[in-house]
Amino acid sequence: MSEPGKARRSRRSRQETEADLLAAARRLLDRDGVLAGINLREVAAEAGVNHGQIYQYFGTRQALLRAAASDLVERRVAEDDGHWELPFPERRQAMFRYRVEEHEMVRLEALLALDGDGDFSPLPHFEQTLESLRRDLSSGALPPDADAVAAHVMTAAAQMGYAIFREAYARDTGIPLAELDERAGEAYARMVAGLTRPATGGTASEGT
Numbered sequence: 315m316s317e318p319g320k321a322r323r324s325r326r327s328r329q330e331t332e333a334d335l336l337a338a339a340r341r342l343l344d345r346d347g348v349l350a351g352i353n354l355r356e357v358a359a360e361a362g363v364n365h366g367q368i369y370q371y372f373g374t375r376q377a378l379l380r381a382a383a384s385d386l387v388e389r390r391v392a393e394d395d396g397h398w399e400l401p402f403p404e405r406r407q408a409m410f411r412y413r414v415e416e417h418e419m420v421r422l423e424a425l426l427a428l429d430g431d432g433d434f435s436p437l438p439h440f441e442q443t444l445e446s447l448r449r450d451l452s453s454g455a456l457p458p459d460a461d462a463v464a465a466h467v468m469t470a471a472a473q474m475g476y477a478i479f480r481e482a483y484a485r486d487t488g489i490p491l492a493e494l495d496e497r498a499g500e501a502y503a504r505m506v507a508g509l510t511r512p513a514t515g516g517t518a519s520e521g522t
Contacts, residue, residue, distance in 0.1 A: 334361040383422040401455035413477040420477040457512040
């Protein structure tokens with residue numbers, strides 16, 4: 315029964331094989347969790363390819379995971395519905411919802427960060443982000459004394475932190491997960507709204 319499948323796999327292009335390996339890595343991470351790690355032999359078996367092809371195409375475990383994370387980011391950008399053009403509060407709310415929904419992405423990013431991967435970027439497309447932040451400052455979506463980059467970084471950290479711990483938070487608080495997501499989203503919106511008001515004392519640099 316498996317021989318026909320093997321024959322088909324042997325004719326896959328490099329692009330198809332890489333895509334299968336990335337998908338297999340994401341499935342295993344979703345199934346086993348971050349702390350279980352990713353075993354490259356398991357990834358190869360899950361994708362139906364030779365173990366050596368992982369090293370041939372990606373070189374290391376970290377490179378495979380980084381590619382899987384980048385693949386998810388690029389697909390998110392390709393499906394973008396005008397996210398970059400939204401004002402700061404709406405943009406951050408959209409990213410909060412995205413982080414809550416995209417468990418694979420959050421887990422991949424957390425694993426790469428915990429592994430100390432120096433090539434991993436938690437702020438992809440940062441130049442485009444800077445353009446949006448400068449527009450926020452000029453349009454008044456952020457006050458002129460705002461440290462726009464710090465606001466972006468800290469709101470991103472809040473998104474990631476909640477997305478990683480949300481299921482544990484729900485267990486500890488006894489709040490159903492869907493309800494907690496809604497309440498956390500409302501609290502996050504209030505936090506972001508606070509960043510859109512001028513500071514009451516002193517001034518902060520733009521940070522861009």
